[in-house]
Amino acid sequence: MFLEAYIPPQIELAVEVDAPYIFDRKIADVTGDQVDDFIYLAGNKKSSDAIYQEDITIFVVDGVTSEVTEKTLDLNGGYGSTLFLGDFNQDDINDIYVSISSGGSGNIHYYYIYSFKDKKPVQLLDYNDLNDLYDWSISFTNNYGVIVKNNTINQTYKLDLSTKDKELLDKYYTPEGKVKENLRGDVLPLGGLYPIMTPRGQDAYSLVASQRIVGIATVDNLGIVEVYLTYQDGKFVPYQIVVGNETDFE
Incomplete structure (x- = not known):
């Protein structure tokens, strides 16, 4: 044992x-x-x-x-x-x-x-x-673009999907790169919440929360939202938001 x-x-x-x-x-x-x-x-x-x-x-x-x-x-x-x-x-x-x-x-x-x-x-x-911290909405634009909007703080982020594999792009865009109709996307609930060390010492931690941006199916990975949080006044408070493709976080 x-x-x-x-x-x-x-x-x-x-x-x-x-x-x-x-x-x-x-x-x-x-x-x-x-x-x-x-x-x-x-x-x-x-x-x-x-x-x-x-x-x-x-x-x-x-x-x-x-x-x-x-x-x-x-x-x-x-x-x-x-x-x-x-x-x-x-x-x-x-x-x-x-x-x-x-x-x-x-x-x-x-x-x-x-x-x-x-x-x-x-x-x-x-x-x-x-999971309830922010309200997100996803929309698609021509030329393989995705708009990720944080409605809670009225902040908009842009993703470029042009390097994604053809099978995924064909779901959302015509061969000319125009957006197809009736598309939807979503920011999923927490997929990861990771302790990160703070300058206070090796046993002091803040957090980074990770959520996947997906399309019609949850296997269609469009990008990632990362929210950095620290404990302040009795709760975890966000201090930075990063939105990007998976390659941005490697």
């Missing part, structure tokens, strides 16, 4: 009483007492070989008292849930970041960040907050 050399068996048993399947585990101080705690992401599955995870819950076992504090996440379930620990709210204590995949062709993910300072779970981020 991963980290079994460092985790006393009774610690793991205390979690498995309520959640028989452990999906991920970490060791670090998340309560703020300068003593490492045992952090688990655990829940249920239909069977031991099932990959869909349900009742996903954060468990924090205090490194001094072995007291268990838990927080069940507010979603039905998902795939491949993982933990990451870092200081996101700038209080010099590790917070708990959770990533869960929805599965499917949209490559959509669910994210949560919690502080467990003083063994009190406080939500710092819910993925829905970021």
Whole structure:
């Protein structure tokens, strides 16, 4: 078992009483007492070989008292849930970041960040907050152009699709590069939310959120929206938006 050399068996048993399947585990101080705690992401599955995870819950076992504090996440379930620990709210204590995949062709993910300072779970981020942050609209122009508009802040971005493969272009444009009728596009919900280090130190993090720009089908990749966020006044605040083709982010 991963980290079994460092985790006393009774610690793991205390979690498995309520959640028989452990999906991920970490060791670090998340309560703020300068003593490492045992952090688990655990829940249920239909069977031991099932990959869909349900009742996903954060468990924090205090490194001094072995007291268990838990927080069940507010979603039905998902795939491949993982933990990451870092200081996101700038209080010099590790917070708990959770990533869960929805599965499917949209490559959509669910994210949560919690502080467990003083063994009190406080939500710092819910993925829905970021999905609802901006209203986007997509329109197509002649000569292989796409207009990506952020209606919330009235900001417009332009994409050039001329280097895309012919099969994709033929869906949206005539051989002369004119836009076909009845086209639509969309900016999908979060496909990625990545911790990025800040100048405060190696354990201090901000976030970059990534959303795919797609056309008629979710497999038609037109571009990417990236939103950079930092924690300020009790919430994550965007400070930069970048819109471009996939090659711009390589």
